[in-house]
Amino acid sequence: xxxxxxxxxxxxxxxxxxxxxxxxxxxxxxxxxxxxxxxxxxxxxxxxxxxxxxxxxxxxxxxxxxxxxxxxxxxxxxxxxxxxxxxxxxxxxxxxxxxxxxxxxxxxxxxxxxxxxxxxxxxxxxxxxxxxxxxxxxxxxxxxxxxxxxxxxxxxxxxxxxxxxxxxxxxxxxxxxxxxxxxxxxxxxxxxxxxxxxxxxxxxxxxxxxxxxxxxxxxxxxxxxxxxxxxxxxxxxxxxxxxxxxxxxxxxxxxxxxxxxxxxxxxxxxxxxxxxxxxxxxxxxxxxxxxxxxxxxxxxxxxxxxxxxxxxxxxxxxxxxxxxxxxxxxxxxxxxxxxxxxxxxxxxxxxxxxxxxxxxxxxxxxxxxxxxxxxxxxxxxxxxxxxxxxxxxxxxxxxxxxxxxxxxxxxxxxxxxxxxxxxxxxxxxxxxxxxxxxxxxxxxxxxxxxxxxxxxxxxxxxxxxxxxxxxxxxxxxxxxxxxxxxxxxxxxxxxxxxxxxxxxxxxxxxxxxxxxxxxxxxxxxxxxxxxxxxxxxxxxxxxxxxxxxxxxxxxxxx
Amino acid sequence: xxxxxxxxxxxxxxxxxxxxxxxxxxxxxxxxxxxxxxxxxxxxxxxxxxxxxxxxxxxxxxxxxxxxxxxxxxxxxxxxxxxxxxxxxxxxxxxxxxxxxxxxxxxxxxxxxxxxxxxxxxxxxxxxxxxxxxxxxxxxxxxxxxxxxxxxxxxxxxxxxxxxxxxxxxxxxxxxxxxxxxxxxxxxxxxxxxxxxxxxxxxxxxxxxxxxxxxxxxxxxxxxxxxxxxxxxxxxxxxxxxxxxxxxxxxxxxxxxxxxxxxxxxxxxxxxxxxxxxxxxxxxxxxxxxxxxxxxxxxxxxxxxxxxxxxxxxxxxxxxxxxxxxxxxxxxxxxxxxxxxxxxxxxxxxxxxxxxxxxxxxxxx
Numbered sequence: 001x002x003x004x005x006x007x008x009x010x011x012x013x014x015x016x017x018x019x020x021x022x023x024x025x026x027x028x029x030x031x032x033x034x035x036x037x038x039x040x041x042x043x044x045x046x047x048x049x050x051x052x053x054x055x056x057x058x059x060x061x062x063x064x065x066x067x068x069x070x071x072x073x074x075x076x077x078x079x080x081x082x083x084x085x086x087x088x089x090x091x092x093x094x095x096x097x098x099x100x101x102x103x104x105x106x107x108x109x110x111x112x113x114x115x116x117x118x119x120x121x122x123x124x125x126x127x128x129x130x131x132x133x134x135x136x137x138x139x140x141x142x143x144x145x146x147x148x149x150x151x152x153x154x155x156x157x158x159x160x161x162x163x164x165x166x167x168x169x170x171x172x173x174x175x176x177x178x179x180x181x182x183x184x185x186x187x188x189x190x191x192x193x194x195x196x197x198x199x200x201x202x203x204x205x206x207x208x209x210x211x212x213x214x215x216x217x218x219x220x221x222x223x224x225x226x227x228x229x230x231x232x233x234x235x236x237x238x239x240x241x242x243x244x245x246x247x248x249x250x251x252x253x254x255x256x257x258x259x260x261x262x263x264x265x266x267x268x269x270x271x272x273x274x275x276x277x278x279x280x281x282x283x284x285x286x287x288x289x290x291x292x293x294x295x296x297x298x299x300x301x302x303x304x305x306x307x308x309x310x311x312x313x314x315x316x317x318x319x320x321x322x323x324x325x326x327x328x329x330x331x332x333x334x335x336x337x338x339x340x341x342x343x344x345x346x347x348x349x350x351x352x353x354x355x356x357x358x359x360x361x362x363x364x365x366x367x368x369x370x371x372x373x374x375x376x377x378x379x380x381x382x383x384x385x386x387x388x389x390x391x392x393x394x395x396x397x398x399x400x401x402x403x404x405x406x407x408x409x410x411x412x413x414x415x416x417x418x419x420x421x422x423x424x425x426x427x428x429x430x431x432x433x434x435x436x437x438x439x440x441x442x443x444x445x446x447x448x449x450x451x452x453x454x455x456x457x458x459x460x461x462x463x464x465x466x467x468x469x470x471x472x473x474x475x476x477x478x479x480x481x482x483x484x485x486x487x488x489x490x491x492x493x494x495x496x497x498x499x500x501x502x503x504x505x506x507x508x509x510x511x512x513x514x515x516x517x518x519x520x521x522x523x524x525x526x527x528x529x530x531x532x533x534x535x536x537x538x539x540x541x542x543x544x545x546x547x548x549x550x551x552x553x554x555x556x557x558x
Numbered sequence: 559x560x561x562x563x564x565x566x567x568x569x570x571x572x573x574x575x576x577x578x579x580x581x582x583x584x585x586x587x588x589x590x591x592x593x594x595x596x597x598x599x600x601x602x603x604x605x606x607x608x609x610x611x612x613x614x615x616x617x618x619x620x621x622x623x624x625x626x627x628x629x630x631x632x633x634x635x636x637x638x639x640x641x642x643x644x645x646x647x648x649x650x651x652x653x654x655x656x657x658x659x660x661x662x663x664x665x666x667x668x669x670x671x672x673x674x675x676x677x678x679x680x681x682x683x684x685x686x687x688x689x690x691x692x693x694x695x696x697x698x699x700x701x702x703x704x705x706x707x708x709x710x711x712x713x714x715x716x717x718x719x720x721x722x723x724x725x726x727x728x729x730x731x732x733x734x735x736x737x738x739x740x741x742x743x744x745x746x747x748x749x750x751x752x753x754x755x756x757x758x759x760x761x762x763x764x765x766x767x768x769x770x771x772x773x774x775x776x777x778x779x780x781x782x783x784x785x786x787x788x789x790x791x792x793x794x795x796x797x798x799x800x801x802x803x804x805x806x807x808x809x810x811x812x813x814x815x816x817x818x819x820x821x822x823x824x825x826x827x828x829x830x831x832x833x834x835x836x837x838x839x840x841x842x843x844x845x846x847x848x849x850x851x852x853x854x855x856x857x858x859x860x861x862x863x864x865x866x867x868x869x870x871x872x873x874x875x876x877x878x879x880x881x882x883x884x885x886x887x888x889x890x891x892x893x894x895x896x897x898x899x900x901x902x903x904x905x906x907x908x909x910x911x912x913x914x915x916x917x918x919x920x921x922x923x
């Protein structure tokens with residue numbers, strides 16, 4: 001090893017003797033575990049740097065904070081629906097009959113020091129956990145980081161997101177206040193609408209009729225034991241796979257599909273991660289301190305006979321709420337049975353479409369492009385315009401539903417007719433994603449042209465010169481090497497071999513039949529590069545460039 | 559983490575070394591035998607992109623200044639941490655104001671402590687630690703073909719040795735044994751709840767049961783509920799605190815002028831312009847608690863299903879597919895409002911076994 005010594009890069013290398021305190025422990029451990037060779041390979045593992053790679057970490061640290069604050073809450077929370085008379089400190093509810101669960105949630109709030117803080121941090125952390133996962137998922141999607149070999153981690157991630165939404169819904173129901181009861185009631189209404197087994201599911205989940213005496217205790221078991229356990233297992237698998245496969249990197253100087261460029265895990269990345277954990281904790285503590293969330297004492301105990309106007313779920317359930325709100329009143333009676341489409345469709349279709357679509361996307365993309373290679377360099381979103389457009393149209397679909405989950409609030413604050421808004425939603429849910437697709441696609445192509453122009457003509461220097469003839473032009477200079485390399489990292493999207501043929505002759509086997517023809521057509525559309533980059537050295541950055549007339553040049557790039 | 563990554567060599571396709579023979583090329587950790595242009599491998603199997611650029615230490619004077627800043631931040635974190643403990647002792651909870659102060663003190667110190675720590679760590683990384691630009695090789699995830707082949711041989715051999723393939727009786731009886739055990743957990747879950755039977759079809763309302771005001775429990779004298787446009791939330795007498803009963807039996811009681819009623823309302827089930835509808839929305843069961851006097855519309859605040867109280871609570875707008883069921887009411891000998899019977903159709907959200915109960919009622923009538 002000493003043969004590779006580099007001055008400056010390895011201070012203290014050569015014959016290095018660690019201090020006794022460390023060598024004692026490390027020898028003890030290595031003698032018994034053989035951890036040395038693992039550490040040798042992994043302590044200096046390289047992690048690439050990009051701000052967007054940290055989004056998933058927000059979710060990870062939020063999860064840790066959820067475990068810590070949640071454990072604190074369990075010390076006092078009583079998951080029971082037994083009716084008790086409130087005798088705690090909160091004056092306005094004294095003597096009111098309520099469930100033991102709600103009474104203990106009030107106790108945590110008003111009679112345990114730091115209880116309110118932990119409750120609020122727990123709730124904010126739950127929101128940040130899901131939001132962090134969503135942002136991370138979008139980053140992975142738009143950069144194509146789900147491609148081979150990372151499809152499994154993509155699927156694990158989808159499982160985590162879905163499970164977390166369920167976990168959040170259960171947690172939201174536990175305090176048994178009037179607001180959480182509204183969520184529970186909607187859950188029950190959706191459950192009974194399920195064909196064939198709906199009423200049975202309801203009776204088994206609630207231990208009989210709604211609301212019964214059992215559901216809080218059952219949700220509690222699920223919320224604090226089995227679901228967090230599965231989440232923890234999936235998160236561990238997610239991290240191990242990430243570690244084994246090494247992180248993707250953005251295109252740039254010296255970065256290839258067979259290397260990873262960045263900083264070593266120990267010490268730089270480790271301390272950075274620690275700092276990020278502290279930041280996440282600080283933000284959540286700050287929110288828990290200064291931004292009130294779920295003031296359950298204002299809502300009162302749950303009764304199925306009452307509700308407050310403007311009841312809203314947590315943000316990640318908002319799109320389901322919006323779907324329920326804009327759905328037309330469709331219900332079919334078949335013989336003696338009822339199919340409540342106005343509940344079933346919004347409860348199942350949007351989530352099903354997004355999750356199933358996301359789960360299949362890596363495999364459909366591979367089928368369309370015929371691309372079976374490993375990918376470790378992230379795509380810039382503009383360089384795969386169809387994928388990016390699909391992503392944005394899904395965001396639009398989700399966003400419209402999410403916005404309409406608050407249609408009553410929008411209607412009230414902006415003085416828009418509630419009915420008109422719902423009808424707008426019914427149309428927008430179809431038209432909006434289509435517009436988003438088209439606009440995004442054009443923006444991607446435009447950005448690609450800009451990239452090609454930077455390589456071909458350099459970047460504007462801001463210096464305008466006047467020629468002896470009196471014409472004005474702007475000096476263009478070569479782009480910075482880092483930027484040029486970043487742009488040149490663009491990868492061609494492969495197409496099927498049969499998609500490149502001009503249609504003459506006998507098509508190969510995979511291109512026959514309706515499915516085969518569709519595949520070829522998709523492949524051609526998905527993979528065709530409308531804006532190829534100029535080859536290295538092909539550009540003509542002559543120092544000067546006509547300020548007027550650049551538009552024509554741009555057209556030629558197409 | 560394969561053996562290949564251990565050595566960090568780019569020559570991945572070199573056949574695996576047979577144990578006991580010398581390793582080809584250089585000793586472990588030196589990646590570059592035969593490739594003089596590539597910078598040498600450093601400890602931990604990483605290299606520099608260009609010589610001298612991999613690990614660049616900051617200027618020592620700047621690092622010393624940064625150290626003072628980091629120390630200050632860590633000191634702030636220490637003080638805030640102490641402040642947290644002091645706040646815990648100093649500020650008690652109880653009423654809403656004291657809880658607010660305690661929350662502010664505990665949360666404020668906690669936020670400052672974590673924030674100062676976070677900033678301190680970042681300054682440490684950015685201004686005291688070196689700038690890194692190191693490279694590590696990636697290797698295809700797939701194992702070498704020989705390895706795969708060997709593993710499949712091992713599997714095949716193991717299967718052979720176990721006799722699982724050869725001994726049919728063993729295999730089949732094992733599968734047979736597993737089948738009921740796999741079903742057992744499902745069977746165990748049966749006692750989670752009773753069967754639905756027809757429980758969703760009925761409520762606690764009975765002939766002669768008094769309507770009482772939700773909250774106060776006062777029975778309602780028809781003569782006293784006499785202002786048109788009035789509305790009350792009503793529950794069955796004796797079930798004021800039974801949540802299971804209330805989840806189906808809660809009513810919304812509305813007084814209209816007789817000429818306002820349209821054909822949808824069954825006038826035989828009203829009393830002197832007083833009509834009672836189920837308060838449980840037929841969409842997903844929220845209480846339809848909002849009432850607009852000028853239009854006689856009942857609105858569910860959850861998903862905005864809107865019902866016309868003058869017309870049998872028919873759906874005017876929104877995702878609910880059916881009207882709110884009307885409870886037949888009348889007055890007893892003392893003039894108090896009572897139910898004539900239970901609802902004629904199931905209340906609340908639609909369920910699979912519900913069927914078109916309204917049509918059946920019409921058919922019987």
